[in-house]
Amino acid sequence: MKRLLATAALATIAFAGGALAQDGQITLGLSVDQLFESRVGVNNAIKAEAAGRGYGLIEVVADGDAQQQNAQIQTLITQGVDAILVCAVDQNTIERALIAAQRAGIPVVAYDRDLPDSRVVAAFVGPDSIFDGREAGKYMAEALADVEGEVTVLELIGALNDQNGIDRQKGWREEMSKLSNLKILEVPTDWDSARALAGTQNAFQANPDIDGVFAATDTHIPAVETVLRDLDKLKTVGEPGHVVVTGINGSNDGYQAVASGAADGIVVMDLDKTGRTAVALAADLIDGKEVDRVNVIPGHFYTHDDIEANADKIWGAK
Template identity: 30%
Template structure:
């Protein structure tokens, strides 16, 4: 399926404007005959800020009206926002919920109103109510990225002690990323020994404390995987404190693999501090989400789960793949000129 996003229109200034409105419910209007509600639970990382902006850009180019709302991770507030969208008789709803079970009444309400609902990057719990989920193939993406780093470890000729920073295990994305990591390292028993599985609960302070403790208990850790790039600052701080922050080629370099595709991840890869990163293709996920709504409106059958295969960006393929990396697009705009 072709991607219709013009990456040159995706600017840091636009993202900043979105972030400034993160606590507000806003409506952005364009000329058109369709209205799509875009309901996010928050803009608490660059990933979600980028996601909502890419969706906005695509909808505007199609001439659609956009109804936006942020629920601040409040399930009840989001349900009221869904009801408001239904009352406005929107043509479709793109939603990011906080709780996979709590969103089910909203799905049922949308079903009753015959309004298509698409979950962006975070699927709901199993239910008889119908909606479509767009999700990255987290397990495959993390497996591919970690496999590359395992090959780097194997080529070094020594066995590496590894640590994984695990996300909130109430989030299926975190579970799948953990499992992809494990699948990869299991294939390299002579090169990788996992000595630390660090729970983060998607909390930066928890991640920093956990990694710091792991490095103290295992000072020879030389292989790290983070389940999300938003933890990069904490990982960098912990590794610097342990005298382990060195680029590729230095004998003290810690083989470092990320996940998501943040601008920080691209910058670290460019500078040689990160070996690989599993990238969610936000441009493709947006295309899938909008097309799903249009297909459902047209009476076409759409699967309940549509996967973004994503990709691993590595030190070997970085120049070839970087234009598909949403974080590179942000980084390039910020560093233009």
């Protein structure tokens, strides 16, 4: 389960320099789906970049409630923000509010989660989830290339109504398809660790000889470790009987699992660059400049061999 850090049903107002926005000051509206570790990391980068530019910022958090997010965006429009940065709970629900923003002349930047079917979003910035999936799949395919007979791999699927979940799966499967003897066991998780745990338990009960596990978010790797430990199958990288485990995110859970050798590697997202790019895109749109519709930032794959030496580059390890 994504670790929720805080909730805020009402708007939280945070202006650059701690003061209310002055006449002529650019003010950004930040519409957040909900707060958990990686989202807070991106939001902190947004706030730092906005403050550095002297911008005001009004933040609203929907606590995972799409209807509430719709209403909060309407409030941002009423408050006269110059641009809206949004990570959507659900595209269909908020599109009406985004259309209202467009009519008010307020540009919209989607961050972290794309809204590819929106008629309003002027730009998106977020992880290159297809690339990230490929990196995790490439390592796993190479690690399992010498397995004799059928290769059985468990895929802990993210949320298939989330473009990141869709694209991570697509990239991972592109690389895994290079194994001609592959059997994939699918476990939908909807990003929920309890579902990941139950699904992993059931998968290993039915298929004791699973060779690898791919976690669409590395926050699910502790669930995999729990199951392997209970079955006396938790072997570290390089040990006979080791189950290859990869994931995507960059959380502390993922970092610790790879550092200990329980997992082989994780793709770490660049949260700081994502947040700062979102503000830069908003600034260009406010100035009437043209920007690329899609702006993706690839992550970096770290393995058991190099993750500790690069801890300062991994947001969850800090």
